[in-house]
Amino acid sequence: MPMSARAKLGFALALLLLLAANTARALEPITVTLEFQPDLADGRYSYDICARCHLPEAWGNDDGTYPQLAGQHVNVLMKQLLDIRSGRRSNPAMQPFVQQRTIGGYQDLANVVAYISTLPMNPRHAKGPWPPGSPEHAEGEAVYATYCQSCHGAGGEGDNTRAYPRLQGQHYSYMARQARLARDNLRRVDASMSALFTAVSATDFDRALNYISHLPLPAADVAPGVDWRNPDFQ
Amino acid sequence: MSGGKGVKRNGISRRGFLKSGGATLAGGAIGIGAAGTAVASSESSPPAIARLLRKATLPAASGARVVVVGGGWSGLTLAKYLKRFNPDFDVVLIDRQSAFVSFPVSNAWLADQVDLDFLSHSFFDAANNHGYRFMAATVLGFDRDSRRVFTEQGYVDYDYLVLAPGIEYDYPRIGVDDPEAQELLFHRYPGGFVTSSELLTIKRKIHRFRGGTFVLTVPSGDYRCAAAPYERACMVAAVFRRRRVRAKILLLDMNSDIVIKREGFARAFDELYGDSIEYLPSSEISALDVDARRIETDFDEYEFDDAIIYPPVRASRLIEEAGIHNPEDPQKAPDTDPFRYHLRNDEHVYVAGDSRAQPFSKGGHTAHSEAQYVAEVIAAHARGREIAWRSPQTMCFSAVDIEPLRAMSIITYYKYDSTTGLFAFDRTHLIDRWDTQGGQASLAWAEGMYRDLFYG
Ligand SMILES: Cc1cc2nc3c(=O)[nH]c(=O)nc-3n(C[C@H](O)[C@H](O)[C@H](O)COP(=O)(O)OP(=O)(O)OC[C@H]3O[C@@H](n4cnc5c(N)ncnc54)[C@H](O)[C@@H]3O)c2cc1C
Numbered sequence: 001m002p003m004s005a006r007a008k009l010g011f012a013l014a015l016l017l018l019l020a021a022n023t024a025r026a027l028e029p030i031t032v033t034l035e036f037q038p039d040l041a042d043g044r045y046s047y048d049i050c051a052r053c054h055l056p057e058a059w060g061n062d063d064g065t066y067p068q069l070a071g072q073h074v075n076v077l078m079k080q081l082l083d084i085r086s087g088r089r090s091n092p093a094m095q096p097f098v099q100q101r102t103i104g105g106y107q108d109l110a111n112v113v114a115y116i117s118t119l120p121m122n123p124r125h126a127k128g129p130w131p132p133g134s135p136e137h138a139e140g141e142a143v144y145a146t147y148c149q150s151c152h153g154a155g156g157e158g159d160n161t162r163a164y165p166r167l168q169g170q171h172y173s174y175m176a177r178q179a180r181l182a183r184d185n186l187r188r189v190d191a192s193m194s195a196l197f198t199a200v201s202a203t204d205f206d207r208a209l210n211y212i213s214h215l216p217l218p219a220a221d222v223a224p225g226v227d228w229r230n231p232d233f234q
Numbered sequence: 235m236s237g238g239k240g241v242k243r244n245g246i247s248r249r250g251f252l253k254s255g256g257a258t259l260a261g262g263a264i265g266i267g268a269a270g271t272a273v274a275s276s277e278s279s280p281p282a283i284a285r286l287l288r289k290a291t292l293p294a295a296s297g298a299r300v301v302v303v304g305g306g307w308s309g310l311t312l313a314k315y316l317k318r319f320n321p322d323f324d325v326v327l328i329d330r331q332s333a334f335v336s337f338p339v340s341n342a343w344l345a346d347q348v349d350l351d352f353l354s355h356s357f358f359d360a361a362n363n364h365g366y367r368f369m370a371a372t373v374l375g376f377d378r379d380s381r382r383v384f385t386e387q388g389y390v391d392y393d394y395l396v397l398a399p400g401i402e403y404d405y406p407r408i409g410v411d412d413p414e415a416q417e418l419l420f421h422r423y424p425g426g427f428v429t430s431s432e433l434l435t436i437k438r439k440i441h442r443f444r445g446g447t448f449v450l451t452v453p454s455g456d457y458r459c460a461a462a463p464y465e466r467a468c469m470v471a472a473v474f475r476r477r478r479v480r481a482k483i484l485l486l487d488m489n490s491d492i493v494i495k496r497e498g499f500a501r502a503f504d505e506l507y508g509d510s511i512e513y514l515p516s517s518e519i520s521a522l523d524v525d526a527r528r529i530e531t532d533f534d535e536y537e538f539d540d541a542i543i544y545p546p547v548r549a550s551r552l553i554e555e556a557g558i559h560n561p562e563d564p565q566k567a568p569d570t571d572p573f574r575y576h577l578r579n580d581e582h583v584y585v586a587g588d589s590r591a592q593p594f595s596k597g598g599h600t601a602h603s604e605a606q607y608v609a610e611v612i613a614a615h616a617r618g619r620e621i622a623w624r625s626p627q628t629m630c631f632s633a634v635d636i637e638p639l640r641a642m643s644i645i646t647y648y649k650y651d652s653t654t655g656l657f658a659f660d661r662t663h664l665i666d667r668w669d670t671q672g673g674q675a676s677l678a679w680a681e682g683m684y685r686d687l688f689y690g
Contacts, residue, residue: 049675052643053629055663061647063624065603092686093602096678173622186318 029078029163036110043115044232046108049097050116056233057223059122064173071121071169071221073160077113085109088188119230120223126171128210140211143204147196148212156212169221172213179205286374290388292367297322298393298616301383303373303552305329305357307338308398308587308601310687314364315609316396320616325366326390328383329357332370334688335430338598339680341462344437345469345476345636348677360688373399375555378580394612397568398587398605399550401458401596403428404565407546408451408519409530418524425451425544426466427458439540440473445480446539449529451519453546454488456565458588458596461644463544464492464499465632470542471507472636483510484536486517486529488546495632498642498666502634519545547596549589558583560591567591572650572657573623575608581615584608593657594648599629602683625649625660631676632668639673642666 050058053066060068069077083089085098096102103109130136144152152158156168167175181187183197183205196205300316300323302309313327336353343353361368371385376395383390403425405416424432440448448470452463467485474481485503492499492513503511521530522543529536529543549567553559558577560569568585570577572592575584586608588596594604604626614621625648633641647660665672 049671051663052665052675053645055645055661061625061660063622065624065627065647087690090690092682092690093679094682095685095690096682097675099678102674102678173624176622184319 029075029082032106033074033078033110036107038110038114040115043111046103046112047115051233056230058116058119060171060174062126062171064171064177067174068122068125068170069116070119072166073158074113074117075160075163076165077116078109079163081109121169121217121221123222124226125169126173128172128213130210132214136207137211140207143208144211147200148208156215167212168215169217172209175209176206179209286384286386288388290385290390292326292390295324297324299324300394300396301390301392302327302396302398304398304400305334306398306400306587307598308605310360311602311605312396312398312586312609313366315606316612317365319610319613326369327366328369328371328373328385330372335433340433341466341469342633342639344440345472347636347639355684355688363689373552378583394582396584399552400588401547402550404546404548409521419522419543422524423541423543426542427544436542440470443479443481443540447482447484449484449486449536449538449541451544452487452489453544455546456593456596457547460494460595461630461632467511468502468634471510474510481510482512485511485513487515488518490516495642495644495666498668506635553589574611584612594626595628597628597630600626603627631672631679633673633676634668638670640668640670641672641676642668643672
């Protein structure tokens with residue numbers, strides 16, 4: 001939705017400050033992924049445990065109970081694993097599986113995220129309710145361009161070096177649920193992201209997510225069909 | 235048909251015929267009728283009755299009051315997440331037990347793989363850590379017009395009522411109709427699927443068993459935790475093996491085949507317990523003589539030295555007594571909206587967990603994932619909003635061997651087919667080879683769940 005010029009300026013300033021804070025903070029996930037040479041075979045072995053919940057393809061569920069992990073940047077995966085491991089991001093079912101005594105140390109986390117990043121993406125992720133051409137879709141596009149694109153990228157591709165999640169291909173239902181949790185302070189997210197909830201209304205945010213969910217995926221990143229099954233698990 | 239030691243045939247009656255001392259029905263609530271009107275109209279009002287009619291001691295509600303009946307996997311999750319999704323709710327959790335003992339992982343506990351501390355948790359901790367109130371009381375009934383729940387500690391008024399009282403045994407379905415006979419059977423040969431005392435009795439039984447024939451049953455229908463009776467047979471066999479007891483375990487399955495993780499369990503029965511477990515499918519039980527320790531199936535008859543009798547199950551009697559059940563349903567499940575979980579004609583009364591009407595697998599993980607969604611539905615309802623349906627997920631580990639603990643796992647989701655109007659399994663991921671990684675994962679899973687329900 002349109003915003004007054006002053007509000008926009010205020011928002012841009014806030015964003016700049018946050019970005020500065022962002023670069024200043026030591027990014028543990030990035031340090032970890034840079035410092036540990038991943039071993040894919042070992043990552044495949046560790047992923048066995050994850051697959052008990054995320055399934056071998058890591059494609060997530062239409063209804064948004066599980067995220068699509070395939071195609072996600074390693075630094076983003078690492079950040080989420082570290083947040084879940086420490087309890088910073090609440091995920092009680094998964095938390096015990098990413099502890100030192102279960103999965104192991106940084107090396108093992110590096111291995112498993114590297115493995116996940118080799119998986120092709122779900123060719124049919126859940127889309128939002130408003131198709132391209134609808135006014136809601138167009139509004140979402142405008143919101144996205146103003147507020148989200150700078151971090152999540154023009155095509156929703158995210159940014160590995162800065163650990164901005166790839167949203168392209170993520171289930172709309174999952175994103176909507178995460179946004180609801182984050183807005184109600186039930187999921188702790190980076191300040192860079194949480195500032196958005198004051199600037200952007202729930203409705204506008206939802207339209208932006210709808211828009212993202214309709215973005216095309218690069219053919220090379222996608223599995224050949226919905227029936228594709230991870231051969232490592234056959 | 236093959237049978238265990240001491241199999242005999244005689245003209246025992248097809249139906250249960252036992253009579254013996256005992257009072258109310260196993261695991262059931264004391265029935266006073268849905269509205270509590272029977273009590274209200276009682277004129278003499280002796281002190282015991284007067285107690286039922288007074289208001290329970292609770293601080294005045296600080297917001298819309300949500301009363302959750304049953305502090306099992308479903309109710310504990312509901313209470314926590316109701317408060318989380320709407321901090322203005324005043325949440326009261328009521329359970330008739332004074333402490334929580336986990337059924338999941340209890341089979342591994344039978345075989346000493348974890349101790350009782352791992353399984354036992356305090357309702358007070360859960361309530362204190364999550365900002366709701368716990369009340370140790372038995373819910374006797376409720377009145378939907380006045381929105382009032384009756385307990386032996388007095389009544390509690392609600393804005394929303396969530397019923398998560400779980401299951402009860404349905405003994406008539408194995409030919410035991412007489413309530414006193416049911417009571418006796420329940421005490422002597424408890425199934426270990428409803429209350430925690432049953433678990434303690436079972437553990438003593440298997441650790442003191444001196445040899446002979448030990449019977450375990452697998453019920454038919456949508457019983458609680460499809461894999462647990464098979465898992466339990468493995469754990470009992472593992473204990474006998476370790477104790478070097480000469481025992482024959484008869485696993486009488488009322489189904490025509492192992493209903494879940496078939497390959498894995500069949501392999502375990504064969505490779506690990508070939509000399510002790512005898513698996514007998516299609517063993518529909520038609521009568522059971524507690525004193526004579528004799529069990530009759532449609533084809534055979536078996537005598538046993540000790541037993542764990544797990545009969546088919548039904549939804550908590552609280553639901554039938556309140557008249558909110560679906561009369562067509564053999565399990566007497568409630569007549570609720572399949573997506574929103576409230577009664578079709580009352581958006582202030584919800585039913586979740588193993589007493590739900592939907593055909594989801596009855597499991598703790600199922601109840602836990604479902605309850606988070608139901609809590610969100612209720613919080614949204616209070617704000618005049620709606621949220622999209624999310625499928626519960628069923629995740630279940632099954633231990634088959636000890637020293638070291640080895641387990642298999644399965645996860646499954648559900649989808650709604652709008653053409654048939656039925657729920658069906660969505661994708662399922664089964665790992666039916668048993669390994670130590672699965673064993674460790676089963677404990678990690680439980681630990682994460684307990685943390686969520688009580689501490690985190
Ligand atoms: C041996 C065994 C192994 C299992 N293994 C697994 C497993 O590995 N994984 C898995 O996911 N599931 C497993 N389960 C299944 C799981 O335990 C149940 O599905 C789960 O407990 C269902 O939760 P619930 O809250 O609906 O019912 P319950 O947990 O039974 O809770 C119901 C509660 O309501 C209370 N209550 C009932 N009536 C009243 C009343 N009138 N007033 C007050 N309180 C009342 C009861 O005291 C009880 O605490 C297992 C079960 C058993 C028995």
